[in-house]
Amino acid sequence: MPTSSAEATWNGALKDGEGTVGLGSGAYEGPYSFASRFQDGDGTNPEELIGAAEAGCYAMAFANMLDEEGYTPESVHAEAVVTLDAETLEITTVDLTVEATVPDIDEDAFQELANQAKEGCPVSKVLAGADITLDATLA
Amino acid sequence: MPTSSAEATWNGALKDGEGTVGLGSGAYEGPYSFASRFQDGDGTNPEELIGAAEAGCYAMAFANMLDEEGYTPESVHAEAVVTLDAETLEITTVDLTVEATVPDIDEDAFQELANQAKEGCPVSKVLAGADITLDATLA
Numbered sequence: 001m002p003t004s005s006a007e008a009t010w011n012g013a014l015k016d017g018e019g020t021v022g023l024g025s026g027a028y029e030g031p032y033s034f035a036s037r038f039q040d041g042d043g044t045n046p047e048e049l050i051g052a053a054e055a056g057c058y059a060m061a062f063a064n065m066l067d068e069e070g071y072t073p074e075s076v077h078a079e080a081v082v083t084l085d086a087e088t089l090e091i092t093t094v095d096l097t098v099e100a101t102v103p104d105i106d107e108d109a110f111q112e113l114a115n116q117a118k119e120g121c122p123v124s125k126v127l128a129g130a131d132i133t134l135d136a137t138l139a
Numbered sequence: 140m141p142t143s144s145a146e147a148t149w150n151g152a153l154k155d156g157e158g159t160v161g162l163g164s165g166a167y168e169g170p171y172s173f174a175s176r177f178q179d180g181d182g183t184n185p186e187e188l189i190g191a192a193e194a195g196c197y198a199m200a201f202a203n204m205l206d207e208e209g210y211t212p213e214s215v216h217a218e219a220v221v222t223l224d225a226e227t228l229e230i231t232t233v234d235l236t237v238e239a240t241v242p243d244i245d246e247d248a249f250q251e252l253a254n255q256a257k258e259g260c261p262v263s264k265v266l267a268g269a270d271i272t273l274d275a276t277l278a
Contacts, residue, residue: 001222001223001224001225001231002176002177002178002186002222002223002225003186003220003221003222003223004184004186004187004189004190004220004221004223005187005190005218005219005220005221006187006188006190006191006193006194006218006219006221007191007194007216007217007218007219008191008194008195008197008198008199008216008217009198009214009215009216009217010198010199010201010202010212010214010215011213011214012202012212012213013202013203013205013206013211013212014199014202014203014206017199017202017212019195019198019199021191021194021195022191023183023187023188023190023191024187024190025175025181025182025183025184025187027167027169027182027183027187028166028167028169028183030166030167032195032199034199036164037141037199038141039141042164043164043166044162044164044166044167044195045143045164045195046191046192046193046195046196046199046261046262047141047142047143047192047261048143048144048145048162048163048164048166049145049162049188049189049191049192049195050143050188050189050192050262050265051143051144051145051162051163052145052146052147052160052161052162052185052188053185053186053188053189053192054145054185055145055146055147055160056147056158056160056171056183056184056185056188057185058147059147059148059149059158060147060149060153060156060158060171060173060176060185062149063149063151063152063153063156064152064153066152067152067153072152073149073151073152073156074150074151075148075149075150076148076149077146077147077148078146078147078148079144079145079146080144080145080146081142081143081144082142082143082144082145083140083141083142084140084141084142084143084261085140086140086141089259089261090261090264090265091261091262091264091265092140120228122185122186122223122228122229122230123185123189123230125229125230125268126189126229126230126266126267126268126269127265127266127267127268128265128266128267128268129264129265129266129267130265
């Protein structure tokens with residue numbers, strides 16, 4: 001079974017500490033901090049990495065489902081907005097906004113498959129602790 | 140409440156298609172593909188982004204919990220290995236391997252706080268669909 005890895009190092013305590021996070025593929029390594037997570041500091045943070053996982057998984061899954069149903073997807077663009085409740089420290093919602101170019105599909109079929117991709121993609125399923133919403137537009 | 144965003148675009152169908160994924164902070168944008176997810180192709184994939192989110196969240200949370208309990212964490216290093224079951228298309232496990240340098244802490248207190256960080260960090264909680272395991276070592 002495919003495995004993927006990543007790592008992070010944190011030095012110091014929370015607000016005066018700093019960290020780095022790196023992807024196992026080597027595609028990215030960079031800093032993160034309390035400020036990049038809870039304020040407007042430079043650097044990445046865990047929530048946007050969750051968003052990237054969901055957007056990436058969704059776009060690939062929706063294109064595949066369209067293809068399997070006989071449509072020819074030209075492009076699927078997905079944006080994910082991830083909300084961290086700073087009081088409860090829970091990631092409450094992942095809001096997907098999707099726009100796709102798919103010739104010769106009607107609106108109902110498009111919306112049905114868009115929703116199936118939201119329900120079925122592996123990252124959607126593993127993010128069981130959040131409400132995932134979808135706003136899909138046929139370009 | 141803090142929100143974070145990311146986006147992805149997929150062009151084409153599954154195996155002959157290709158995508159890009161980008162973080163809302165601008166810290167990273169790069170390609171992903173069927174091969175980078177299920178085989179050994181170059182590029183990132185959703186699972187290593189999940190791993191980076193978990194490792195990053197864990198390292199920050201554990202350092203914070205140690206500090207709150209009166210210890211002075213010097214460094215926390217976390218690696219996350221994410222397994223995607225290629226048959227069921229489910230992310231089944233996230234295996235954390237952690238090594239931390241924390242002066243003046245005993246093994247029992249270290250292990251208890253290491254486990255609390257695993258249970259309590261926001262990304263652990265949102266990844267409710269996976270089994271998260273922990274192997275923590277006091278350096």
